[in-house]
Amino acid sequence: MGKTLFDKIWDAHIVKHIPDGPDVLYIDRHLIHEVTSPQAFSALRRKGLGVFRPDRTFATCDHNVPTLDQDKPIADEASRKAVEQLAANTAANGITYFPLGDPGNGIVHVVGPEQGIVLCGQTVVCGDSHTATHGAFGNIAFGIGTSEVEMVLATQCLLQSKPRQARITVDGTLAADVTPKDVILHVISRLGTDGCTGCFVEYAGEVFRNMSMEGRMTVCNMSIEMGAKGGMVAPDRTTFEYIRGRRFAPEGEKFQECMALWSSLKTDADAVFDKEYHFDASEIRPMVTYGTNPGMGVPVDGVIPDSAVGCDASTFSKALAYMGFHKGEPMAGKKVDYVFVGSCTNGRIEDFRAFARAVAGRRKADDVVVWLVPGSREVASRIESEGIGDALRAAGFQIRQPGCSACLAMNADKIPEGKYAVSTSNRNFEGRQGYGARTILAGPLVAAEAAVTGRIPSSVPAL
Amino acid sequence: MEKIDIIESRAVLVPVDNIDTDQIIPARFLKTTEREGFGEKLFYDWRYDADGTPVRDNILSGQEGVILVAGNNFGCGSSREHAAWALHDAGYKAVVSSSFADIFRNNALNNCLLPVQVSEEYLAKVTETLGKAPDTVLKIDLGEQTISVPGAGEYRFEINGYKKECLMKGYSDIDYLLSDKESILRYENSRQEGGKR
Numbered sequence: 001m002g003k004t005l006f007d008k009i010w011d012a013h014i015v016k017h018i019p020d021g022p023d024v025l026y027i028d029r030h031l032i033h034e035v036t037s038p039q040a041f042s043a044l045r046r047k048g049l050g051v052f053r054p055d056r057t058f059a060t061c062d063h064n065v066p067t068l069d070q071d072k073p074i075a076d077e078a079s080r081k082a083v084e085q086l087a088a089n090t091a092a093n094g095i096t097y098f099p100l101g102d103p104g105n106g107i108v109h110v111v112g113p114e115q116g117i118v119l120c121g122q123t124v125v126c127g128d129s130h131t132a133t134h135g136a137f138g139n140i141a142f143g144i145g146t147s148e149v150e151m152v153l154a155t156q157c158l159l160q161s162k163p164r165q166a167r168i169t170v171d172g173t174l175a176a177d178v179t180p181k182d183v184i185l186h187v188i189s190r191l192g193t194d195g196c197t198g199c200f201v202e203y204a205g206e207v208f209r210n211m212s213m214e215g216r217m218t219v220c221n222m223s224i225e226m227g228a229k230g231g232m233v234a235p236d237r238t239t240f241e242y243i244r245g246r247r248f249a250p251e252g253e254k255f256q257e258c259m260a261l262w263s264s265l266k267t268d269a270d271a272v273f274d275k276e277y278h279f280d281a282s283e284i285r286p287m288v289t290y291g292t293n294p295g296m297g298v299p300v301d302g303v304i305p306d307s308a309v310g311c312d313a314s315t316f317s318k319a320l321a322y323m324g325f326h327k328g329e330p331m332a333g334k335k336v337d338y339v340f341v342g343s344c345t346n347g348r349i350e351d352f353r354a355f356a357r358a359v360a361g362r363r364k365a366d367d368v369v370v371w372l373v374p375g376s377r378e379v380a381s382r383i384e385s386e387g388i389g390d391a392l393r394a395a396g397f398q399i400r401q402p403g404c405s406a407c408l409a410m411n412a413d414k415i416p417e418g419k420y421a422v423s424t425s426n427r428n429f430e431g432r433q434g435y436g437a438r439t440i441l442a443g444p445l446v447a448a449e450a451a452v453t454g455r456i457p458s459s460v461p462a463l
Numbered sequence: 464m465e466k467i468d469i470i471e472s473r474a475v476l477v478p479v480d481n482i483d484t485d486q487i488i489p490a491r492f493l494k495t496t497e498r499e500g501f502g503e504k505l506f507y508d509w510r511y512d513a514d515g516t517p518v519r520d521n522i523l524s525g526q527e528g529v530i531l532v533a534g535n536n537f538g539c540g541s542s543r544e545h546a547a548w549a550l551h552d553a554g555y556k557a558v559v560s561s562s563f564a565d566i567f568r569n570n571a572l573n574n575c576l577l578p579v580q581v582s583e584e585y586l587a588k589v590t591e592t593l594g595k596a597p598d599t600v601l602k603i604d605l606g607e608q609t610i611s612v613p614g615a616g617e618y619r620f621e622i623n624g625y626k627k628e629c630l631m632k633g634y635s636d637i638d639y640l641l642s643d644k645e646s647i648l649r650y651e652n653s654r655q656e657g658g659k660r
Contacts, residue, residue, distance in 0.1 A: 015650040016643070021625025024640065026650055036543065038496035049641075064494060078494035085496045129542040129566060145544035145570035147637070155640040157647055161623060163565070193481050194536035197562055227539060229565050293481050293539075315480040315534065408490040408541075417513050429485045429540060435513045 002268025005234050006165055006200050009140045013123045015157055022159040028122035030057040030152045033108045034064055034086040036127030040150035041089040051093040053156045058117050059090045059097040062107045063410045067373050067400035070100050079411065106376020106402040109133040109344035113217065114378050116246025120235040120262040125152060130344045130426065132223040135232035136216035137239055138265045142230040163229045164274040166199040170207040172281030176462030179354065180215035181346055181424065181443030183207060184222040185287035185297045187279060192310025193295035197227030199275065202267060207281050208233050213242040214350035221345045222426055225294035235262050286460050288331050289428050289441040291319040300446060301458045304329050322430050323438050332458035338421035339370045339451040341444060343407040346424035347375025349382045351444040356388045358448035358461055364396035365454035371413055372397055373405040409434045422450040464633040465575040470556045470603040473528035476593045482533050483540035484567065488549045501545050502552030529556045530601050532589055538567025547574045557603050559610065561586045572626055573636060579603060579610055581618045588615040605631060
């Protein structure tokens with residue numbers, strides 16, 4: 001029987017197998033940030049341990065950072081201390097760190113690929129569930145807890161049981177008004193928020209082959225939102241061209257050697273998956289969510305259904321009550337108070353290009369607060385160099401500074417209680433964007449319509 | 464490290480599906496770099512309103528016990544281990560559900576909090592039993608891998624042999640990894656010879 005791409009990478013990283021237990025898995029890249037690493041460093045200190053392979057760990061601060069006035073000290077004391085702690089821990093252990101204001105700073109999952117830290121065929125972990133993003137490059141990438149961060153720092157290894165495997169194939173051609181975010185929201189709405197729990201997913205088919213790296217990252221990023229341990233796309237020319245020339249990527253002959261190796265990273269034709277799902281690209285429409293988990297999604301011109309996959313009746317009713325919505329109501333036309341464009345899901349240059357193109361000469365609606373938050377310094381500088389910043393400012397928008405921002409509202413960017421926010425982020429959980437905040441997840445085109453009209457649109461302009 | 468063997472207790476019943484880690488502990492409590500104090504923040508937004516006033520008659524009111532019985536897909540969302548810390552610090556020793564999010568499961572196991580995965584049918588029976596008789600005492604026997612609930616019967620749950628031994632003897636993964644650095648060095652050397660990085 002053939003091997004899957006996942007099998008090939010997993011097998012190549014097994015240090016040893018524990019009978020009736022997990023594998024000891026070697027970790028190639030470890031990304032850290034200020035929220036889930038401090039207790040791991042403290043534990044190492046307590047045990048008198050150092051960092052085993054500091055050249056395989058890279059750090060950035062993102063969750064706690066303000067998105068305005070980043071040149072000034074962080075006003076919130078606890079946030080400032082968390083960021084200072086990361087600076088101290090990385091300095092003491094010889095770990096590369098991109099502090100606030102550094103050209104390499106930004107959201108950990110935007111920075112990793114952008115700096116050429118994350119390559120292909122690797123094991124990549126981070127104390128953050130959206131580590132799944134890096135599967136876009138054909139990696140086994142998954143989120144871990146702080147105890148596991150400590151293990152990787154101390155030994156560059158983790159104990160992991162091999163998950164089951166699923167393949168999600170989307171064939172056909174996407175309509176011009178459909179973005180990668182819509183593809184993954186469509187898939188999750190069909191499979192449910194726990195549809196792939198215990199599985200690692202491979203995304204296959206024409207749609208992903210034709211997708212940019214930014215798009216593949218958006219899709220893989222949200223694998224966790226259907227419970228998957230991670231999601232991956234087999235690397236190809238698109239992947240190699242993205243990596244070529246980036247700061248930490250191999251160069252010259254070394255890069256050629258890597259490409260030759262990476263080209264073999266494919267699932268064998270006779271490999272068997274535990275689960276197979278097929279979707280038709282032509283059925284995918286621009287999507288929005290109406291509930292409190294990412295599986296509760298419908299097309300923008302759809303109505304709120306009677307039930308959702310993986311959600312019992314009382315949980316479903318509780319979600320609608322929280323959102324202030326009712327079964328059978330259309331989503332289009334609903335009032336929007338806030339729009340947030342950013343996050344590790346949709347905070348890349350492509351997302352801001354799409355948003356700006358969709359705004360196309362129109363102005364920000366007066367009664368909507370719009371937060372445009374680039375995923376990294378590099379995204380921010382491209383927004384300016386491509387003229388997107390000027391165009392959007394002329395249309396009444398403000399471009400903020402990079403960070404996780406309103407995705408999880410650890411900084412000051414909180415959606416007030418009861419307000420509706422169209423967010424290009426990844427989670428519409430109760431209270432995620434602020435106490436009582438009501439999140440409607442969508443892609444950048446829907447966000448643009450909401451920002452200029454103050455309503456959920458029934459359609460979006462084609463890109 | 465703490466050990467687990469037999470847990471006997473009343474249960475706290477929260478029959479809601481997809482309880483995510485943002486519900487278990489909201490992100491604004493993750494700013495601290497310390498490891499203490501998360502128990503008080505457990506399910507904070509269920510227990511307190513926006514200005515910090517306790518919510519009367521919330522879903523947890525009047526319930527006591529060290530076993531949490533929840534709906535399907537417990538612990539989904541963020542990888543924050545603070546969720547497992549909060550449950551453990553608040554005194555919980557086990558969570559019973561018909562499915563656990565993968566990262567939460569690992570975090571729980573690394574913090575001596577036992578995730579007991581049962582079938583949907585059994586969970587429904589337990590939920591019904593506890594709904595009628597909230598004082599029911601549950602017994603979880605890790606050695607036997609069983610959970611018994613008077614009125615709902617007994618269920619044998621799965622856990623891999625390695626993890627079970629860790630929990631029963633108080634071993635941790637990091638001690639295991641540190642005890643065999645030789646294997647890790649050997650692996651690194653073999654990869655360097657193969658020209659991979």
